[in-house]
Amino acid sequence: MNKQRAQEISESPVMANVTYQGIQVYIQHVDPERETARIYSLLNKEDEMEVSVDALTEY
């Protein structure tokens, strides 16, 4: 995913269909300079992470 799309998704309150390593995640925030995104999954609330936006897939 590119950073513009990741940013668009993070700014919209509506949950989008995004996966990280096969697990559906929600994008909380995008850092455009570092090109990273803060993501979390409803499967484990102790797994909020910062990952590269490249690693995110929209389906």
Add this chain to the structure above:
Amino acid sequence: MESALAQTYKPLEIIVVNDGSERETDILYRLEGAGRIKVVHQPNRGTASALNAGFRLAAGHYAAWLSSDDRFRPDKIERQVRFMQGGGWAISHTAFRLMNGEGIAESDPVLLPEGSMLQFYRSMLLSNTVNGCTVMMERTLFNRMGGFSEKLPYTHDYELWLRIVLSGYPIGYLREPLTDYRVHSAMGTAMHREEIQKELHSVHKTYIPRLQRLIATLEGEV
């Protein structure tokens, strides 16, 4: 717990399941002594077991739950009960707000896309789109389903929603944020991710073909 005690809906039964924690037990005993809450203590057995223990003790028609670090909006129970009674739902969930470590909730709620129940079922094919801390359900439905599977540390709620949907109970959605939900940073990288994937794979293997058949049948009716 403060947010449960502060609910506008009365009468309310509040059950605290202490899953092996030593923290703030004084407050629990004080509130229990004052008759405001019921407390169950159990050695750390995980979320699914704690939720099942809470349900075993519950007496009300509907039940809702939250983790110790989440927060209900004051009118959460009142509004969700009204929603469930009005729509005849046996189970429902709501929108929510993310909250940071200081307890400040984000201004924008997290919402599901607007759409039909069929679209919601399609979203459930991939992963869990129902936040358990926003769910309210009839206690009898929970018991009929046999509660949460205690063998599934990460997917017990997703697995229960799938069983409920497949048993013919649609999950109503109240598109208003009534819970503040706190997520925590992973201390390492990709904590538990492999275990989660393994569990998710096994849940998918069991339920996805059935959910696909249900969706195909409903699509045929449209």
